Amino acid sequence: MAHKRSDVLAHAVALLDAHGLAALTMRRLGAELEVQPSAIYHHFASKQALLAAVADEILARGARPRTASEWPGQLREICSELRDAMLACTDGADVVATVWAFGLGAAAPVADLEKVLTDADAPDELVAVASRTLVHYVFGHAFEEQTARQAVSLGAVERSLDSLPDFDLGLDLVIDGLRARLG
Amino acid sequence: MAHKRSDVLAHAVALLDAHGLAALTMRRLGAELEVQPSAIYHHFASKQALLAAVADEILARGARPRTASEWPGQLREICSELRDAMLACTDGADVVATVWAFGLGAAAPVADLEKVLTDADAPDELVAVASRTLVHYVFGHAFEEQTARQAVSLGAVERSLDSLPDFDLGLDLVIDGLRARLG
Structure with a gap:
């Protein structure tokens, strides 16, 4: 099943919020979205790139x-x-x-x-x-x-x-x- | 083999310095000292207690x-x-x-x-x-x-x-x- 980048990112933020930073891995994110880790890497080239997008999403959600x-x-x-x-x-x-x-x-x-x-x-x-x-x-x-x-x-x-x-x-x-x- | 508290603490700081915080576990510390984890718990009641002692040791070593x-x-x-x-x-x-x-x-x-x-x-x-x-x-x-x-x-x-x-x-x-x- 294909996921848009924004869906993967939203799920990553939800995973972080529910289980903390130690739980936020490419493997677990793939498993929860029922895709291979390679499908995650298609949107985020590395764990660092995913974390960077998560950080910016956290800031964007807090904008006032x-x-x-x-x-x-x-x-x-x-x-x-x-x-x-x-x-x-x-x-x-x-x-x-x-x-x-x-x-x-x-x-x-x-x-x-x-x-x-x-x-x-x-x-x-x-x-x-x-x-x-x-x-x-x-x-x-x-x-x-x-x-x-x-x-x-x-x-x-x-x-x-x-x-x-x-x-x-x-x-x-x-x-x-x-x-x-x-x- | 029995270890003194100060030996265990010194080894914990060395493990942290060599491999980072993720590597500092009671299990790995026991394995490296060739004792059961229970021998580590004899000196430090919890992972938090070990971390606290490590933090204070880091500060003590930096005293000027x-x-x-x-x-x-x-x-x-x-x-x-x-x-x-x-x-x-x-x-x-x-x-x-x-x-x-x-x-x-x-x-x-x-x-x-x-x-x-x-x-x-x-x-x-x-x-x-x-x-x-x-x-x-x-x-x-x-x-x-x-x-x-x-x-x-x-x-x-x-x-x-x-x-x-x-x-x-x-x-x-x-x-x-x-x-x-x-x-």
Whole structure:
């Protein structure tokens, strides 16, 4: 049975969300779609290519209207949207951060941050460093939150989740650093 | 053959460094030490407990003398030490960030950051948020750098590594945010 690329991708995201990153293999995806792995490779040349498409799909599903008019609010919108998109899918933070580190996808948030900072007349070096710093913060926070919530939910560990809702406070600290430089 | 806990732990770190996190299982550790898995469980009650000990060992091996006298330099020393310790072992960033998210270990860096900020008379809420923000930034940056370098080194992906040496620049941006609040 033939499947369109979009069907295979949607099934890959569903498999990830239901069973986590370790379960997302070309073999299992083929088995669930009742096709040979070669049919998966027809659409995605490698496991990395599949992961990259999954990461971009996770981000696309989390897209929201952006309404802020000033750069601090615009940065907050991009970072919060990225965080919420990753948290909405099991192991989403791990997948998106890994694909971005591979340089294979998930490039939109950094590009969006860079555009906001460029439009705010930040110098080029600051645009690059600040965009990466914000994304590193978002990835670090989302990875902790998702890992902690998933492990506690599975009964694998016991820890308090009380400190987790401080995402916006930490984000504002980084933005304050930027404000000190942009005046 | 009986093994001391410290021997088992040292072998676990060596296994992680040689073959990565996916290879670090109780079964494989037992096989390499020529003991039943139960002998491993005698020292480490669970895979999580083993991972926690491995994370703390990675941090202990990266410990360096700290010489800075002012809080910004003290924060930089702690964050750089954490980053270098994680980068020194294959998948070290993943292991340390995961164990910290589990609440099972790797707690020293945050405790050290909190002490520096408390001694600098930061208000309690800022102490907590800023310590966590710094650690999230360090984890996010180190995870990208390690994932990228390992994947490029294995020939798994091609990407430029030119942007990676910006760790100190991003760290200074977060510290500037703190400076704006601490005066």
